[in-house]
Amino acid sequence: MKAQFENLVDEAKSINTQTNNRLEDLENTKTLLNGEAKKIKSQVMSRAYLLANLYFKNQVSDELFHKKRIHLQTGIYKKINEYFDAITYTTIRHIDFDEAMNYINSIELVDLPFNYLKLTDKQKEVAEKNQEKVITLFSVDNREIG
Structure with a gap:
């Protein structure tokens, strides 16, 4: 159970990082x-x-x-x-x-x-x-x- 929770937390962190990177890329390229x-x-x-x-x-x-x-x-x-x-x-x-x-x-x-x-x-x-x-x-x- 604890391992599943840690996997979910890691996955959420990964999604958050990807989202932030995409948002930053969009801000830097949208004219x-x-x-x-x-x-x-x-x-x-x-x-x-x-x-x-x-x-x-x-x-x-x-x-x-x-x-x-x-x-x-x-x-x-x-x-x-x-x-x-x-x-x-x-x-x-x-x-x-x-x-x-x-x-x-x-x-x-x-x-x-x-x-x-x-x-x-x-x-x-x-x-x-x-x-x-x-x-x-x-x-x-x-x-x-x-």
Whole structure:
């Protein structure tokens, strides 16, 4: 009788270990749900808009603002993909969704790689075409660029 009980206990422990291993494997491999991915995308877009507003210290054309916002959006995606060791934001683990949303909200301009803090050649072309004098948060001595 005692041996049967010990066998049952061992079997229960084995089942528990297998279940825990499968659950852990599932947590580590299940990526974002479609709705979560849409929320991440929306949050990235909102953050890029806010950062673009901080980036420019003077009024610029919608065209230039849009180009910089998209540029910053790309930088934010780069940061979150690196932080969560993901190929794309849609491959972030499901269990990391809340942390990802918080991380996106914490990203500041200075957290982005240096090339995102400058105007790209295309952005400079747009500024020149629109005869804009551009002053950015990172302009040296707030000199004009363009």
